[in-house]
Amino acid sequence: MEKIKLLIERVKGAEDIPIPDYMTKGSSGMDLVACIDDVTEINPGEFRLIPTGIKIELPEGYEAQIRPRSGLALKHGVTILNSPGTIDSDYRGEIKVILINFGKSKFIIHRGDRIAQMVISRVWKADRIEVAVLNKTLRGDGGFGHTGINSLAKSKRREL
Numbered sequence: 001m002e003k004i005k006l007l008i009e010r011v012k013g014a015e016d017i018p019i020p021d022y023m024t025k026g027s028s029g030m031d032l033v034a035c036i037d038d039v040t041e042i043n044p045g046e047f048r049l050i051p052t053g054i055k056i057e058l059p060e061g062y063e064a065q066i067r068p069r070s071g072l073a074l075k076h077g078v079t080i081l082n083s084p085g086t087i088d089s090d091y092r093g094e095i096k097v098i099l100i101n102f103g104k105s106k107f108i109i110h111r112g113d114r115i116a117q118m119v120i121s122r123v124w125k126a127d128r129i130e131v132a133v134l135n136k137t138l139r140g141d142g143g144f145g146h147t148g149i150n151s152l153a154k155s156k157r158r159e160l
C-alpha cells in the first residue's frame, strides 16, 4: 500500500500521549486521544474543544479529516460538531476536537481516552472558471430529497 510521510510533534506536556496509530491493519483512521488534565465532562446538549496533544505536518495536496468514533455516538450520543473537521496541510497548531454531547447523561472524558479518528485524504485544487450558464442536466436544480425516499415508488422517478 502506498504511504505518505506524516510528521507528528507532541505539544509540551503531552509526552505520555501516544502517537496516533491505526488500531487494525485495515483501519482508515488513526485514533486521537484527549490531552486534558486528568478528567473533564460534557453536559448533555453542550460541546467542548478537546486538545489532542499533537501537531502534524502533511505533504501539500493532503488533508486530515477528524471524524467521530461510532462507538461514542452509539453508546453516549457523543459526536463531533463540525464533522468532519478539516486539518489543512499548512496548519501547525495543535489538533483539537469539538465534541458535542447529544446524549442524556454527562459524558466523562479521561486523559488518554480515544475521542476521534483522523483520516488522511487527498485534496484536489480547482481552477475556477466563471461562465454565463452551466451545462443542463436531467436533475437540474432538483435536490434535497426531490427523488423521494421510498425505493419502491419508482414510477415518480421514471418521470424525472
Ligand SMILES: O=c1ccn([C@H]2C[C@H](O)[C@@H](COP(=O)(O)OP(=O)(O)OP(=O)(O)O)O2)c(=O)[nH]1
Pocket (backbone or CB within 6 Å): 066, 082, 084, 085, 086, 087, 088, 089, 091, 094, 095, 096, 097, 098
Ligand atoms: O476540528 C478541527 C478543525 C480545524 N482544526 C484546525 C486545523 C485547521 O487547519 C484549522 C482551521 O480549520 P477550519 O478551516 O475548519 O476553520 P475556520 O473557521 O475556517 O478557521 P480558519 O479561518 O483559521 O481557516 O483549525 C482543528 O484543529 N480541529
Ligand SMILES: [Mg+2]
Pocket (backbone or CB within 6 Å): none
Ligand atoms: Mg478555514
